[in-house]
Amino acid sequence: MNNTPTRLLIHGASGRMGQALLRLAAEDSLLQVVAAVVRKPPAQRVVDGIPHFAASELAGVPAFDVAIDFSLPEGFDPVLALCAERGAGFVSGTTGISERQQAALTAAATRIPLVWATNFSLGVAVLAELVERAALALPGWDCDIVESHHVHKKDAPSGTALTLGEAAQHGGADPRYASLRAGDIIGEHFVQFTGLGERVELVHRATNRDIFARGALHVAGQLVRRAPGQYRVRDLVAPPANA
Incomplete structure (x- = not known):
């Protein structure tokens, strides 16, 4: 077993996810944050022992194994180009990227291992696999996906619901969607398969936003052991068989 810490670059470190990543990585002896990148020149160059860089200084960051990016499309x-240049892994949850940027991901995956996902919850990753298996096993059954989030969430259906729908489609189902916006719900996803006289229900409930940061850190740790390619979170829930 390799106990050498995975060296991480946190890109978008001043955001909510970036701050959670920094906090949680500090609790894991197998992870080492070697640089944090923020949009503007930082007021402090070193915070809790971690060097901070402005986005314009990205080329000057020290060596790293994996970059975790939760920033904006313009960043x-x-x-991604820096990871491809240095042969480092890339993990991103940045939303709103263009078709051109999706194509850049596909191109970079020929050189480095990478993951881009709408949701880094490990539980949701397992749920997607269960949904696909249920759809395969229950041909002809109705498939409904209901997602619930806080009142401030604008997009509907959620990106996670659409990802679950893609899993259902891979299994041959034709999913329908419903969205609820209420209170401060972090995220709930309910998938129902209904046949004559019976139904199967699969559900995931998030009660703490840290699950998304923990999932991204887990994926980053697994990615360093992988060959170049574009992976899903569900591909990386468990370590590779030869680890």
């Missing part, structure tokens, strides 16, 4: 291209 996506430079960090």
Whole structure:
């Protein structure tokens, strides 16, 4: 077993996810944050022992194994290009990227291992696999996906619901969607398969936003052991068989 810490670059470190990643990585002896990148020149160059860089200084960051990117679409291209140049893994949850940027991901995956996902919850990753298996096993059954989030969430259906729908479609189902916006719900996803006289229900409930940061850190740790390619979170829930 390799106990050498995975060296991480956190890109978008001043955001909510970036702050959670920094906090949780500090609790894991197998992870080492070697640089944190923020949009503007930082007020402090070193915070809790971690060097901070402005986005414009990205080329000057020290060596790293994997970059974790939760930033904005305009910051996506430079960090992906840096990973490809240095042969480092790339993990991103940045939303709103364009078709051109999706194509850049596909191209980079020929050189480095990478993951781009709408949701880094490990539980949701397992749920997607169960949904696909249920759809395969229950041909002809109705498939409904109901997602619930806080009142401030604008997009509907959620990206996670659409990802679950893609899993259902891979299994041959034709999913329908419903969205609820209420209170401060972090995220709930309910998938129902209904046949004559019976139904199967699969559900995931998030009660703490840290699950998304923990999932991204887990994926980053697994990615360093992988060959170049574009992976899903569900591919990386468990370590590779030869680890």
